Amino acid sequence: MGAPLNVLFxxxxxxxxxxxxxxxxxxxxxxxxRAFSAGSQPSGRVNxxxxxxxxxxxxxxxxVCSKNWDTFAGPDVPEMDLIITVCDSAAGELCPVWxxxxxxxxxxxxxxxxxxxxxxxxxxxxxxxxxxxxxxxEILVALPAERLDALRLEQTARSLADR
Numbered sequence: 001m002g003a004p005l006n007v008l009f010x011x012x013x014x015x016x017x018x019x020x021x022x023x024x025x026x027x028x029x030x031x032x033x034r035a036f037s038a039g040s041q042p043s044g045r046v047n048x049x050x051x052x053x054x055x056x057x058x059x060x061x062x063x064v065c066s067k068n069w070d071t072f073a074g075p076d077v078p079e080m081d082l083i084i085t086v087c088d089s090a091a092g093e094l095c096p097v098w099x100x101x102x103x104x105x106x107x108x109x110x111x112x113x114x115x116x117x118x119x120x121x122x123x124x125x126x127x128x129x130x131x132x133x134x135x136x137x138e139i140l141v142a143l144p145a146e147r148l149d150a151l152r153l154e155q156t157a158r159s160l161a162d163r
Contacts, residue, residue: 004034005081005148008102014039014066015047016113017086020054020130021137027059028134028141034078038069047113053126082153086133087111103154107136107161136160 007025011018018037025035043066054061072080080102086109109132115125139160147156 002145004029004032005153006078007033007035007082007084008069008072008080009035009037010039010069010083010085011037011087012040013043013113014068015043015045016050016111016126017109017129017133019046019050019061019064019066020126021084021086021107021133023054023059023061023064024130024134025137025141028137030141032141036072036078036080037064038067038072040069042066042068047126049112049119049123049126052123053130056127057130082157084157103157105154105157105161107133109133136163139163 009018009021009025014037018039022035022037025033029035045066046061046064051061051064071077079100081100082103082105084104085106109129112122112125112129115122140157143156146152
């Protein structure tokens with residue numbers, strides 16, 4: 001096995017969907033992937049319902065925090081192999097130029113943070129979003145190495161948006 005693929009999940013606030021994806025891929029990736037997340041306008045905190053849903057699923061959240069995507073555009077950061085936007089507003093924003101010109105894809109999910117009502121309903125929205133993200137990530141991590149080479153990674157990641 002070579003070096004793990006670095007994957008950056010982007011969303012506007014980096015408090016829910018991108019954090020769910022980061023933690024899930026680090027959990028499921030078996031050392032083949034190293035996941036990160038960031039936002040264009042980070043909220044500064046991770047949504048507690050995201051943390052609760054991840055904890056219930058046995059997914060480690062140690063060190064996860066809401067951060068600006070500029071954190072990953074500097075000189076002393078890991079070079080990204082794949083960048084995936086996970087919310088509609090981040091997909092339409094002008095993203096920084098990333099070193100190494102990584103593959104990109106958009107996997108849109110409804111914002112579970114927008115759910116109103118009792119806490120049980122709000123938590124369920126996070127669980128549902130986590131399940132949808134997990135389905136795509138399970139397919140990604142199961143792919144053979146030849147499907148993850150630099151030339152095919154973008155095509156593969158984009159095709160998962162249809163699942």
